[in-house]
Amino acid sequence: xxxxxxxxxxxxxxxxxxxxxxxxxxxxxxxxxxxxxxxxxxxxxxxxxxxxxxxxxxxxxxxxxxxxxxxxxxxxxxxxxxxxxxxxxxxxxxxxxxxxxxxxxxxxxxxxxxxxxxxxxxxxxxxxxxxxxxxxxxxxxxxxxxxxxxxxxxxxxxxxxxxxxxxxxxxxxxxxxxxxxxxxxxxxxxxxxxxxxxxxxxxxxxxxxxxxxxxxxxxxxxxxxxxxxxxxxxxxxxxxxxxxxxxxxxxxxxxxxxxxxxxxxxxxxxxxxxxxxxxxxxxxxxxxxxxxxxxxxxxxxxxxxxxxxxxxxxxxxxxxxxxxxxxxxxxxxxxxxxxxxxxxxxxxxxxxxxxxxxxxxxxxxxxxxxxx
Ligand SMILES: [Zn+2]
Numbered sequence: 423x424x425x426x427x428x429x430x431x432x433x434x435x436x437x438x439x440x441x442x443x444x445x446x447x448x449x450x451x452x453x454x455x456x457x458x459x460x461x462x463x464x465x466x467x468x469x470x471x472x473x474x475x476x477x478x479x480x481x482x483x484x485x486x487x488x489x490x491x492x493x494x495x496x497x498x499x500x501x502x503x504x505x506x507x508x509x510x511x512x513x514x515x516x517x518x519x520x521x522x523x524x525x526x527x528x529x530x531x532x533x534x535x536x537x538x539x540x541x542x543x544x545x546x547x548x549x550x551x552x553x554x555x556x557x558x559x560x561x562x563x564x565x566x567x568x569x570x571x572x573x574x575x576x577x578x579x580x581x582x583x584x585x586x587x588x589x590x591x592x593x594x595x596x597x598x599x600x601x602x603x604x605x606x607x608x609x610x611x612x613x614x615x616x617x618x619x620x621x622x623x624x625x626x627x628x629x630x631x632x633x634x635x636x637x638x639x640x641x642x643x644x645x646x647x648x649x650x651x652x653x654x655x656x657x658x659x660x661x662x663x664x665x666x667x668x669x670x671x672x673x674x675x676x677x678x679x680x681x682x683x684x685x686x687x688x689x690x691x692x693x694x695x696x697x698x699x700x701x702x703x704x705x706x707x708x709x710x711x712x713x714x715x716x717x718x719x720x721x722x723x724x725x726x727x728x729x730x731x732x733x734x735x736x737x738x739x740x741x742x743x744x745x746x747x748x749x750x751x752x753x754x755x756x757x758x759x760x761x762x763x764x765x766x767x768x769x770x771x772x773x774x775x776x777x778x779x780x781x782x783x784x785x786x787x788x789x790x791x792x793x794x
Contacts, residue, residue, distance in 0.1 A: 426455060428526070428533035428782045429516065429775055433509030435525040436518035440492050442555035445472040448491035448525075452476075452549060455532050459539060461547070466567065471559035472551045475568065479544040485792050486546045486575035488750060489528045489582070490553035490560065493520035494767050501769045515772045523554075523766040526778050527581030534785035541793040546575065553746050557709075561746040565753060577720050578750045579788065580758040583766050584739070589777045590732040590784055594758035595721055596645060596714035596740040597747055598677040601687060601706055605630060608701040611668035620666040621700075627656070627670045629698040634674070634691070639682060645714065645740050646679035649687075679740075680712045710748035714740065717755040724757050727791035731783045759784065 431451075438448040449472050453463045461476040496506050496519060504510055504517035511517070516526065528549065535545065548568075550560030568574070584594045607627045612620030631653055639649035653674045658667040676687060688706055695704045715721060721738065729735045742763065747756045761781060765771045 423458070423536070426533045426536040428529045428778050431455065431529035431532060432516055432521070432526040432778055433511075435491065435529060436509035436516070436520055437507055438491070439507040440520070440551070441495050442492040442552050443471050445491070445551055449474050449549060449551070452491070452528065452532065452547075456535075456547065459532075459535055466564045468559040468563050473549065473560050473564050475546065475548050475564060477544060477546040477573070479541060482543050482576055483792060484544040484546065484573075484575040485541070485789070486548055486578045486754075487531045488548045488561065488578050488580045488746060489524050489531075490550045490746070491520075491525065491528065492551045492554050493523070493525070494554045497769055503770055504772070506771075511775065514775050516775060516778065517770065517772040519771055521765070521771050521773045522583045522761045522763065523771070524581050524583060524760055526773050527583070527760040527781060530778055530782040531581060531785050533782045534789055538786050538789040541789060543793060545789075546573065550746065557746060561749045565749060569753060575754050577792065578754050578756045579724070580745060580747055580750070580756060581760040582745045582747075582758045583760045583763040584758050585760070585762040588732070589762060589780045590728045590736055590759075591734065592739050593721070593724060593728070593736045594740060594742065594747070595738050595756075596680070596712065597742065597744055598646065598679055598740065599682070599684065599711035599713075599748065600709040600744050601676045601678065601684060602674070602709065603676075603691065603704065603706045604671065604673050605695060605699065606669055606671045606703045607699050608669045609667070612666050614664045614666055617666065622666045623670045623700065624658070624667070626698060626700045626702075627672060630695050631656070631672060631674075633694045633698055637690070637694075639687075640679065642679060643681060645738065646681070646712065647741065649676065649678040649682050651676050678712055680714050682712070684708050684711050709744055713748055713751035713756070715751065715755045715757060720755050721757060723791050724759065724788055727787040728759065728784050730787050731780065759788070
């Protein structure tokens with residue numbers, strides 16, 4: 423059987439407008455390809471989110487490739503100079519939403535399997551449909567079911583975009599955790615010229631935010647940036663210049679490293695707001711803690727496999743947003759290796775055809791090294 427063309431498969435996937443929570447036929451395309459490669463495919467759909475798991479072989483070693491076919495929205499669609507869901511090729515680039523994050527990486531892995539299709543042990547693919555959304559009904563729900571039947575891989579390779587300047591220059595071996603929150607401070611509305619009859623909540627909000635901005639959580643580690651607090655919005659919704667508002671609302675996010683526990687940060691936030699905020703409501707949402715893969719043997723195996731293709735050893739990083747690696751890392755070591763990060767989530771997202779080919783070669787090398 424002739425190998426699967428990763429560029430053609432990338433185009434087919436981009437042509438499915440699978441903005442979270444839509445699937446639009448993306449998983450069916452993969453099921454079809456993987457079935458022809460001898461994989462058995464199962465669907466795990468929950469609450470309208472489509473996920474699937476494909477496996478071939480049995481026992482160990484077991485390599486799992488994890489990814490998602492859902493994509494982020496277009497943003498301002500009028501700004502796109504190439505149609506986002508047509509998979510057009512211009513100037514040796516493949517254009518479309520999901521090209522970098524992360525349909526081309528999935529296509530590259532499936533193509534790699536078609537070239538390196540006899541792996542002793544087991545290969546599996548966990549492809550989910552809500553990574554770009556709340557991530558509640560994808561990886562997080564399928565993993566426990568797989569674990570129950572003993573399908574725990576020895577290593578999970580995630581195809582999220584990881585590279586900076588050149589394909590294969592960076593692997594992610596961990597990610598920071600994330601907490602988002604909303605703080606509302608309450609006061610008493612009134613005339614600005616009669617402040618004695620009012621209670622302006624604005625200074626109390628400023629005091630809370632200042633205390634949190636100036637708090638030194640930690641200094642980071644060799645592999646992690648320091649934990650940071652950042653405000654994303656402060657609003658009173660006040661259109662009048664002579665009214666003291668009765669409430670003020672702020673939204674914020676904290677990206678935390680492995681030195682921090684979410685419970686400790688929660689305690690700190692509550693303590694600051696209790697001290698400075700007066701009457702207030704603090705709501706926190708936890709999106710997962712930080713993780714770090716410490717299995718040096720597996721990390722080195724992947725690094726060296728990449729080097730056989732590119733000629734350079736990829737550096738190790740933990741920067742960037744959260745991925746489903748936060749859930750998978752509870753079960754097995756996780757290494758992320760995918761396309762360049764540059765245009766992910768942007769208008770006119772695109773990747774070069776040469777990079778798709780090279781990532782395919784990298785995945786072939788990883789399969790060879792893992793199942794040597
Ligand atoms: Zn992604």
